[in-house]
Amino acid sequence: MIELKKHAGTAAISRRRSILGAALCATLSGALAAMPAAHAAEEKPLILVVPYPPGGSTDILARIMQPKLSERLHGRPVIVENRAGAASQIATAFVARAAPDGNTLLVSFDNHAINPAAKSNLPYDTFKDFVGISQTVRFPLVIGANPHVPGDTLAAFFDAARKNPRKQYNFASTGVGSLNHLAPEQLKRLSGVDLLHVPYGGGGPAVQAVVGGQADMTWLSYAALRGQIQAGKIKPLAVAGEKRLPDLPNVPTVAESGYPGFEAYSWSGMFAPAKTPPATVRALTADFQAVLADPEVRRKLTEAGFEVIGSDGPTLDAYVQREYQRWDQFIKTNHINLEN
Numbered sequence: 395m396i397e398l399k400k401h402a403g404t405a406a407i408s409r410r411r412s413i414l415g416a417a418l419c420a421t422l423s424g425a426l427a428a429m430p431a432a433h434a435a436e437e438k439p440l441i442l443v444v445p446y447p448p449g450g451s452t453d454i455l456a457r458i459m460q461p462k463l464s465e466r467l468h469g470r471p472v473i474v475e476n477r478a479g480a481a482s483q484i485a486t487a488f489v490a491r492a493a494p495d496g497n498t499l500l501v502s503f504d505n506h507a508i509n510p511a512a513k514s515n516l517p518y519d520t521f522k523d524f525v526g527i528s529q530t531v532r533f534p535l536v537i538g539a540n541p542h543v544p545g546d547t548l549a550a551f552f553d554a555a556r557k558n559p560r561k562q563y564n565f566a567s568t569g570v571g572s573l574n575h576l577a578p579e580q581l582k583r584l585s586g587v588d589l590l591h592v593p594y595g596g597g598g599p600a601v602q603a604v605v606g607g608q609a610d611m612t613w614l615s616y617a618a619l620r621g622q623i624q625a626g627k628i629k630p631l632a633v634a635g636e637k638r639l640p641d642l643p644n645v646p647t648v649a650e651s652g653y654p655g656f657e658a659y660s661w662s663g664m665f666a667p668a669k670t671p672p673a674t675v676r677a678l679t680a681d682f683q684a685v686l687a688d689p690e691v692r693r694k695l696t697e698a699g700f701e702v703i704g705s706d707g708p709t710l711d712a713y714v715q716r717e718y719q720r721w722d723q724f725i726k727t728n729h730i731n732l733e734n
Contacts, residue, residue: 440497444456444485444501450614452502452662455530457474504660532660535577543629548646566611568600601614632647686702
C-alpha cells in the first residue's frame with residue numbers, strides 16, 4: 395500500500411512538472427514573440443560601400459557618420475568599405491546584387507544620376523535596382539589649383555590663360571562623366587578657355603595629382619581639399635556655390651568671377667537594393683536622419699564644407715530623376731562622348 399502511494403505521488407509530481415514546463419515554454423514563446431524584432435540580419439555588420447578610394451568626399455562623409463551610426467544601432471558594427479573603379483560602377487553594381495536585407499548600402503553621389511546619361515551599358519539599372527534612403531548632404535565644388543598655376547582667383551587665372559593660349563592647362567576629375575568633369579566642361583564653354591580633362595580614380599588621387607603637379611587643378615568638395623589648402627599646397631580659385639564658404643571668405647564664387655548663375659553642387663545619398671522591405675528602408679531612413687541631426691555630426695560635416703540635408707527616400711529618388719534629366723540634356727546638347 396505504501397509502495398502504491400509512493401508511485402501515485404511520484405506520478406502526480408511528474409504531471410505537475412510537465413504542466414509547469416509547458417506553461418513556462420508558452421510564456422517564453424509569448425515573451426519572445428512580443429520582443430522587438432531581433433532579426434538575424436541585424437546581427438550582421440552594416441556595410442557602407444563607398445565607390446571611391448579613401449580621402450574623397452563620400453569616404454569622408456561615411457567616416458564622419460560611422461561612429462554615431464554604430465551608437466544609434468546599439469553598438470552594431472558599421473564598416474566603411476571602399477570599392478573604387480569605373481566611375482563608381484564597380485561599387486554600385488556590387489550593392490545592386492547584394493542581399494536586400496538592409497545590411498549593405500551604397501554611399502553614392504552625383505555619379506548615381508549622371509552615369510545613366512553618360513553610359514549606355516551600365517551593369518545595373520539606376521532607377522530599377524535601387525531605392526533611396528536619404529540624401530545626406532550637398533556641397534559646392536571648390537576649384538583648387540597647384541600654386542604654380544597663374545592667378546589667385548578664377549578670373550585672374552582665365553585672364554592669364556587667355557594671354558597665353560599656347561599653354562595647355564588641365565584639370566583632374568574623379569572619373570569620366572562625374573560632376574567634377576561635366577561642371578568644368580560647362581564652364582570652359584562659357585569662358586572660352588580650353589582645359590584638358592584628366593580622369594583619376596577618385597577624389598584622393600585627384601588631390602594628390604594637383605599637389606604633385608601632374609594636374610593643374612581639380613573641382614572637389616572643400617572637405618577633400620581643406621588639408622592641402624591649409625598646408626599651402628593647393629590654392630582655392632573659386633567656390634561653385636550660391637555663396638562663399640565661411641572658411642574661405644576671400645575666395646569668390648564662380649558667379650562673382652564673371653559667370654552669374656553658375657552653380658555646381660555635388661551631393662551624397664544612401665541607397666539600398668531595390669527589393670529591400672519598405673519597413674527596413676523606413677527604419678534606415680530614421681537612423682540616418684537621427685545621425686545627421688546629431689550636433690557633433692552636424693558640426694563636423696559643416697566644418698568640412700557640407701550642407702546637411704537629411705531627406706527621406708522618396709525625396710532622394712525624385713532628386714536623382716531631376717539631376718539625371720539635367721545632365722542628360724547637357725551631354726546631348728553639347729555632343730559630349732563619355733563612353734571612353
